[in-house]
Amino acid sequence: MTENIPQKRGVPLWAQVSIWLFIVALLVLIGVILSKRQQGTVQPGDKIPDFRLPLFSGYEYEGQSEVKLSDFQGKVVVLNFWASWCKPCEQEAAELEEAWKFYEASGDVVFLGADYVDTEPEARAYLKKFGITFFNGPDMGTKISQMFRIRGVPETYFIDQSGVLYYVKVGPFTSVDEIKSIVAQKIP
Amino acid sequence: MKKTLQILTLALLLAGMISSVAFAQDDAPTDDDVNAIAKQLYCPVCENTPLDVCPTEACRQWRELIRTQLSQGMTEQQIKDYFVANYGARVLAEPPRSGLNWLVYILPPAIILLGAFFLFRSFREWTKASATASAASAERGETSSPAKDDYVARLEEELKKRK
Incomplete structure (x- = not known):
């Protein structure tokens, strides 16, 4: 069967x-x-890809309304991420400006402020309040902060003359000397 | 008569002032207008918090920005475009239909359809298997057990009595 x-x-x-x-x-x-x-x-030792930062009017670099990292080849770049709504940023605002004034004349160091997810009127009011004069602009579309994978503000990235990151400061600086000592690693 | 005219003129002036204030107030965007757009956006700083309910200072600034933009006559789409250009596409509650974002739109329905297909297929196979088994037992001349028949008969009888 x-x-x-x-x-x-x-x-x-x-x-x-x-x-x-x-x-x-x-x-x-x-x-x-x-x-x-x-x-x-991003970690110290990483080569930083070129990026563009549009600048607020009144904060232009040599008449340009936008700068690229490659414009500063041969200079130390101090890239500071900040926002007007960020209270810790206020703690270091005066120190950053003072350090910028110290290096401005030499032309060996450039300070760049990248305004992170902010509104322009408040950002301008913040810059005015702390008398900031170094180059500043909005991080449009958070492209730069995403590239640096920032965790928050303030964060400051020190890039050497060849475009390589050599120091990362997370949180606010406590003194001008702290900023100077980091810059001095590349400009004795 | 002169006094009456003066009063009338004053009243007309007052009415004009009040109505112009009322028109000005009508033109100003309300909180609801602002929130209607804010709820379609997410706070770029604090994760997973819609802009209309976010309590931070940054979000308050963005809501004020929406209010200003609305009062300047910008449309909802223009405001959303501005936010995307300034803060990135992640601020949108509904991700734009481009690149990897398509996965968000395609994956869930695709998985549901696939699941439905396999369920349908499985049910059909179970039904077929059950029908085949019944047919096979019928061919073998098997009937339901006498005990079960007795139980059904008693149950029907009880039901009849209750009617």
């Missing part, structure tokens, strides 16, 4: 392979995104 056993029809092989490939690709993508998020800020 023979019995007809119905043959079990499974999911076609191509569909199984496609589904597994899709799941693996999705997991890889999630992994990449998570690892990027946990990377922290």
Whole structure:
């Protein structure tokens, strides 16, 4: 006696392979995104890619309303991320301005302020309140802060004459001497 | 008569002033107008907080910015575009349909459709298997157990009595 056993029809092989490939690709993508998020800020020793910073009117650099990092080749760049709503930023505003005044005449050091997710009227009021004169502009679309993977404000990045990051300061500076001592690592 | 005219003129002037104030107030964007746009945006600083309910100083500034832009006659889309240009696409409550963002729109319905397909397929197979098994047992001449028949008969009888 023979019995007809119905043959079990499974999911076609191509569909199984496609589904597994899709799941693996999705997991890889999630992994990449998570690892990027946990990377922290850019690290000293990293070459900083060129970026553009539009400047507020009244804060232009040699008549230019926008600067690129590459414009400052051969100079130490002190890139400060700040915002008008950031209270700790106020603690270091005067120190940064004083340090800028100290180096301005030499032309060896450039201070750049990148205003992070801020509104222009409040940003201008902040600059005026603390008498800040160094080059400043909005970080449009948070492109620069994303490139540096900043965790908050204030954060300051010291870039050497060849465009390599050599120091990261997270949080406000406590004194002008602190800023000078970091700059002095590249300009004795 | 002269006094009446003076009073009338004064009244007309007052009415004009009040109505102009009223018109000015009508033109000013209300909190609801501001929040209607703010709820479509997220605070770029504090994660996962819509702008209309965010309590921080930064968010208050952005809401004021929306109010100013509305009073300048900017449309909802123009304001949203301004926020994207200044603070990035992450401020949008609804991500723009471009690049990897498409995954947000495609993945959930695709997974639901795929799940529905497999469920349908499984149900069909279970139904077929059950029908085949019933047919096979019928072919073998199997009937339901006498005990079960007896139970059903008693149940029907009880139900009839209750009617």
